[in-house]
Amino acid sequence: MTFSGLSPAEALDVLLAGNQRFVRGVPLHPNQDAVRRSELTAGQEPFAAVLGCSDSRLAAEIIFDQGLGELFVVRTAGHVVGPEVLGSVEYGTNILNCRLVVVLGHDSCGAVAAARAVVAGEPPAPGYVRDIVERVTPSILAAQAAGLHSDSEMIDTHIRHTVDLLLDRSRVLAEQVAHHHVGVVGLAYHLAEGKARLVTSRGLPETTTGDTPTHAAV
Template structure:
């Protein structure tokens, strides 16, 4: 069911970044977290964004973006690795719940990225299904190396960019929505120490919107598809 109240992608992103600024500044408003909101949402939900983030316990989306019940459709996996269930969940958020913005949220000191780097340096293999997570992060580490990136934060940024691209490459539903100008996909990198979220990649947003967002780190690879 379409939700006519869903904000366009640029407004959804601005709402998230404004909430993050409040969180960083220590003046959160804690919107949509009362009994009235809970009761209003019982029959139906209208989230304004899909947030696909790392499962790290320090990345509680509604807290770091100062949002509340019903605001975000959250999907989380270790290292924000995407399999069929993740893609289906994101497509549900976009095609059924009418979310116009998909956010990939990574962070510094990511254990999955560190494990992939260690595996490439002949470290011990990860146990059980953790190995699947490491293997899905490894292409991002290799891509960072190929681009001459060797600092940990730069590698994390590369993994975020690669995840944004992977979602669009593998999900025809999402790619068609972005191509039609109805949705956008962005990548944000979260700093654990100060709580800030920084823009790393974007697909489907205008240049002027990106200029007003938190700046991305310099990178030798140009991000295309911002129109």
């Protein structure tokens, strides 16, 4: 199975179709054998870059039912963005030709919970965890300013904020989206259901809530 030549919308459909298989409990586990491992020694051609939270329950290849060499994955606690993340995402789209960038958040996110606690007046975390919390805090403040207070609303706001941050800080990515070469989406993963829900998109045709593939059925 190869996904070379996919459009950003088709790449999203592949991910959502894989997630549906995962939710239903009928994953294909594609491209995870010794043959695939050998094929990839010559190079990689992932079709999507995923910036996800480091949470151990959020393994992108598993929840999207993808194999070796198909996803270029960057993970940080709370999917916070720094220079290393921006460079990694740009490497995925500019060097590896990934057609889709996914920001993958989830419910019960510890980084979001920690930022909410600090905003509520609790003392900040020690060490470099404090830096992570500080990067999530603007999302919490923005959500509260908009009258949003539930966990899902906070998570969605933080996902949207990360998508905006990627495009604001990376001229390379913004130009790729403007020229319709790359699409950027934000997905929220629900731990209990295993389902990824579309929160926001940039550079793609109109999409639905993410419950079903929206463009090319793959």
